Amino acid sequence: MFAALKNLFQKTPATPKAAPELVDMLVEIASPTIKLARKYQERLSPYVYWAESHAAQFTARWPAPIALTTEQWRQQRILQLLFATPARMGELLGQHPMLHSWFAHHPFIDTCYVAFTADSRQKMRYGMVEDGGQIRQDVPQQVLQFSGYRIHSPAESVAELLQVGPKRILELVAAQTNLHIQTLEAEKAQLDAELLNARTMLRMAQAHSPEYAHQQNRINTLTEELQRSNIARGPDALCELFITELAATPDILTLEQQTVIVDAMGVIGSGLGDEQSIELSELVLQNQNPIRKLLLILAIPRDLLQAPSTPTTFTGEAQF
Numbered sequence: 001m002f003a004a005l006k007n008l009f010q011k012t013p014a015t016p017k018a019a020p021e022l023v024d025m026l027v028e029i030a031s032p033t034i035k036l037a038r039k040y041q042e043r044l045s046p047y048v049y050w051a052e053s054h055a056a057q058f059t060a061r062w063p064a065p066i067a068l069t070t071e072q073w074r075q076q077r078i079l080q081l082l083f084a085t086p087a088r089m090g091e092l093l094g095q096h097p098m099l100h101s102w103f104a105h106h107p108f109i110d111t112c113y114v115a116f117t118a119d120s121r122q123k124m125r126y127g128m129v130e131d132g133g134q135i136r137q138d139v140p141q142q143v144l145q146f147s148g149y150r151i152h153s154p155a156e157s158v159a160e161l162l163q164v165g166p167k168r169i170l171e172l173v174a175a176q177t178n179l180h181i182q183t184l185e186a187e188k189a190q191l192d193a194e195l196l197n198a199r200t201m202l203r204m205a206q207a208h209s210p211e212y213a214h215q216q217n218r219i220n221t222l223t224e225e226l227q228r229s230n231i232a233r234g235p236d237a238l239c240e241l242f243i244t245e246l247a248a249t250p251d252i253l254t255l256e257q258q259t260v261i262v263d264a265m266g267v268i269g270s271g272l273g274d275e276q277s278i279e280l281s282e283l284v285l286q287n288q289n290p291i292r293k294l295l296l297i298l299a300i301p302r303d304l305l306q307a308p309s310t311p312t313t314f315t316g317e318a319q320f
Contacts (some may be wrong), residue, residue: 018048022167027203030242033182037235043093044239047246050174051298052166054249059165061255063150063281064111065158065297068093068304074310077276078296081266082146083119092149094297094306102154102303112154113161115168119148121281122268122293144260158297172285173252177245181238195222254284255295 023044034040040246066076070086083089088210093099102112123143152168155161202215229236245252263274285291 015046016049019044021195023048026174030177031238034233034239047243051246051249054167055166065299067299078278082214090306108223112300114151114154114298115156116296116298117150117293118146120292121145144266173245173249173263177242180299184233191226256282
């Protein structure tokens, strides 16, 4: 009896696990083949839970919201760089059917919150400045530039936006896994093509000739590589690949914050007297060539809406 009670109190706490529905949703994005893996839910769930916890800490560092109003545009240099005039905010964002649809479904809410991203880069150019009473046109300047604006699904509050943020990050990790799996599929297709070529060349070669022996060795090598490829593309191997990506969540997507001093034209450190300090929060997607995107949380008032130029359906994401 004493031994049974001792074992009960010394029992190891259960490993935290993610919701099965979340695991299945991510597997569908990464590769449905993973569902054929042995105990895939049991294997993936702790890693999804851990990655989701990290993603929640990540979204907690997102910048404070900025209201898209004329007054804020006059005060916020970042809005001036993104939108040339206050009216431009309505032209670029207020026409989007996604926002119209959301406000139509929420008639008593006057402000929605969205995550806004844009491609961010610092470009070197030769600009014009006045130096000692003379105009110089060969002065190197660093210019802050933004493009590829995108807004994501609106929310009623910042809290709601942050609540769905971790899920969006996990979807990104699953999409990265899918890209790796597509690479494996492309390699397999290449091996199939080379193996077909080798077999064709073997039939054309004379028996016992050097070319015949070469093609036979080539077939043997390609067959071994194809077997390894098939193993790497199997359900259990893909499940392990997804686990590796989930474990690397902190490295796949990072949030970098920096302060830059820019003038109204986006020139960094111009010294012309029209400079303001702005805080930049940038999402960095680690890849062969890292992708940097400006991140803002925007508060969009209902009165910013304008008639859409072309009718489309609500998709949950808008790119322009």
